[in-house]
Structure formats: structure tokens, C-alpha cells
Amino acid sequence: MDVGLLLEYGWVLIILVLLEGLLAADNALVLAIMVKHLDEKERKKALFYGLFGAFVFRFASLFIISLLVDVWQIQAIGALYLLFISIHNIVKFIRKKNAQEAEAAEKENRKQAGFWMTVLKVELADIAFAIDSILAAVALAVALPPSGIQSIGSMDGGQFIVVLAGGIIGLVIMRFAANFFVKLLHSRPALELAAFVIVGWVGVKLAVHTLAHDALHVLPHSFVESTGWKATFYIVLVAIAVTGWFLSGKSAVPNAHKGDEELKDTIKEQQKLS
Numbered sequence: 001m002d003v004g005l006l007l008e009y010g011w012v013l014i015i016l017v018l019l020e021g022l023l024a025a026d027n028a029l030v031l032a033i034m035v036k037h038l039d040e041k042e043r044k045k046a047l048f049y050g051l052f053g054a055f056v057f058r059f060a061s062l063f064i065i066s067l068l069v070d071v072w073q074i075q076a077i078g079a080l081y082l083l084f085i086s087i088h089n090i091v092k093f094i095r096k097k098n099a100q101e102a103e104a105a106e107k108e109n110r111k112q113a114g115f116w117m118t119v120l121k122v123e124l125a126d127i128a129f130a131i132d133s134i135l136a137a138v139a140l141a142v143a144l145p146p147s148g149i150q151s152i153g154s155m156d157g158g159q160f161i162v163v164l165a166g167g168i169i170g171l172v173i174m175r176f177a178a179n180f181f182v183k184l185l186h187s188r189p190a191l192e193l194a195a196f197v198i199v200g201w202v203g204v205k206l207a208v209h210t211l212a213h214d215a216l217h218v219l220p221h222s223f224v225e226s227t228g229w230k231a232t233f234y235i236v237l238v239a240i241a242v243t244g245w246f247l248s249g250k251s252a253v254p255n256a257h258k259g260d261e262e263l264k265d266t267i268k269e270q271q272k273l274s
Contacts, residue, residue, distance in 0.1 A: 005145060009158060012140050015237065016166045019136055019202075022195040024173035025185055027054075027129045034122055042115050050122040054174065057130035058167045065138055066153035066160055072213040075142070078135045079207035085132060086200030093193050129170075136199060137166030139206035143224065194244020198237060205233055 035046040068074045140162070147158025155163070185192050208229070211218040223229055 005147065009144060009147070009162060011234070012144060012162060013165060016137055016140055016162065017169055018241070019140075019195070019198060020133060020166055020170040021173050022185070022191070023129070023132055023136065023199075024170045025180075026192065026195075027125070027170075028174045029185075030125060031122060034125065035118055038115060038118060046115065046119050046122055049119050050126060051175070053123045053126035054129065054171060057126050058133060058171065061130045061134040062163060062167050063153070065134055066155045066163070068154065069138060069142060070154035072210055072215045075206060075210040075213065078138060079203050079210055081131070082135055082139060082203030082206060083200055086196045086203060089196040090193060090200070093196070132199075133170045134163065134167060135206075136202055137163040139202045139209075141166075143205060143209045145225070188245070188248035190248035191244050194240055194248070197240050197244070201233075201237055201240060 031047065031050050035043045035050070038046060065074070065078075141159040142155070144156075144159055144162065146156050147161075149157025149161070151157055152160040208219060209224055210216070212221050212224040
């Protein structure tokens with residue numbers, strides 16, 4: 001690879017680390033909430049199954065997508081899915097009246113969930129997390145220029161490495177760094193909104209790439225590969241992140257997350273398992 005190509009791949013990896021960090025923190029918090037009602041022994045077992053499921057589903061998704069990534073229908077589904085989860089979570093974020101109501105509803109749901117039902121919910125959540133993580137990585141990587149590394153499946157070798165790195169980064173963050181990102185999201189709650197706007201913008205990138213597919217050719221390859229489009233994508237992405245950071249401010253509701261310490265303790269238990 002030449003220096004310019006290395007810089008472009010490196011930049012995408014940096015963005016992927018930040019995006020995976022926010023997604024992994026959200027995922028870890030969801031898993032912690034799901035198992036919080038179980039006793040300590042069952043909670044540890046459920047979290048172990050969750051970590052194992054996360055590993056299996058992420059790598060299964062990676063290798064399946066690597067074989068099908070050049071099929072325009074798969075690219076289109078990926079773009080639509082990213083746009084859907086972005087819009088869905090943005091609407092949910094806006095409509096959520098306060099954290100206490102959400103916590104009360106979650107407690108009510110937890111009362112009715114036994115151990116194996118909880119494990120099933122955790123594994124279903126793992127599947128959704130794996131799809132989110134790999135699709136976000138693919139959307140960023142698939143539009144990168146060819147690296148010259150031998151292809152794996154239908155994906156350029158360099159692009160595959162970026163997506164593989166995304167999957168591993170997500171798991172590592174869930175295992176070791178979830179607390180940092182949880183604290184970040186709770187001190188600046190609006191960052192979660194910015195993260196899902198970024199997911200939507202990544203979905204737009206994948207949609208543009210899909211429209212330039214040889215089977216469709218709605219957009220010319222010259223546009224997708226142009227410096228202008230690439231610069232626009234990254235400028236907007238950085239602008240969303242910076243705007244989200246400065247507009248989020250510190251949390252104005254100190255008691256809104258009064259259960260956070262218990263959740264963080266549960267995440268710490270999750271991090272001890274491997």
C-alpha cells in the first residue's frame with residue numbers, strides 16, 4: 001500500500017473504533033440490564049453465554065457477509081437496515097420522557113423472565129448487535145479503494161481486515177472498556193443521539209455505494225470514487241461527532257441514572273468472564 005492508501009485505511013479504522021465503542025457500550029449496558037434480576041450465579045452464567053454468543057454471531061456474520069458483500073441486494077439490505085436502526089433509535093431517544101420511566105418498565109419486564117428466557121433474550125440481542133457491528137464496519141470498509149491484498153470471499157483483503165478489526169474491536173470494548181463508554185454516554189447523554197445519526201450517515205454511504213453497483217449503475221463509479229464525495233462523507237461525519245459532543249453538555253439530571261452503579265457492577269462481572 002502507498003502512504004495515501006494507508007492513511008485512508010487508518011482513518012477508517014479510527015472512525016470504526018469510536019463507532020464500535022459507542023455501540024459496544026450501549027450493547028453492554030443492555031446485556032447488564034437484561035441479566036440484572038438474576039441471582040449472582042445465574043447472572044454470571046447468562047453473561048458467559050452472552051459473551052460466547054457475541055463471539056460466535058459476530059464472526060459468523062463477518063464470514064457470511066464477506067461471501068455476499070458484492071451482491072447488490074445484500075448491500076441494499078445493509079444500507080436500509082442501518083438507516084432503519086438509526087431512525088428507530090433517534091425517534092426512541094426523542095420520545096423517551098425520562099430514564100426513570102424506562103427503568104420502571106424494564107423492571108416490570110424483568111419480573112417475568114426466568115433464567116433460560118433471559119439467556120434467549122441475551123442471544124437474540126447478540127444477533128442484533130452482531131448485525132449492527134458488522135454492517136457498520138462493512139459500510140465503512142466496502143467503499144475503500146482496493147488494497148491489493150488477496151481477496152477473501154467477495155471482499156478485498158484489506159477491506160476484510162478492516163471489517164475483522166471492527167468485529168474484534170467491538171468485542172474487546174465490550175470485554176474491557178465498556179465502563180468508560182457507559183460513563184461517557186451518561187455524562188453526555190446526547191452523544192448517543194449523535195452516534196445513531198452517524199450510523200444513519202454510514203447507511204447513506206453504503207446506499208450510495210450500492211447505487212453505483214455494476215448491476216444498477218444509477219450513480220457513476222466516478223462519483224463514488226471521487227475525492228469530493230469522500231471528503232464530503234468524512235467532513236459531515238466529523239461535523240456530526242463534534243456537534244454532538246459540544247451540544248450534549250453534561251447530564252443535567254443527576255438522578256436520572258441512579259441505577260447506573262449497579263449496572264456498572266454487572267458489566268464488571270461481565271468483563272471478568274472470558
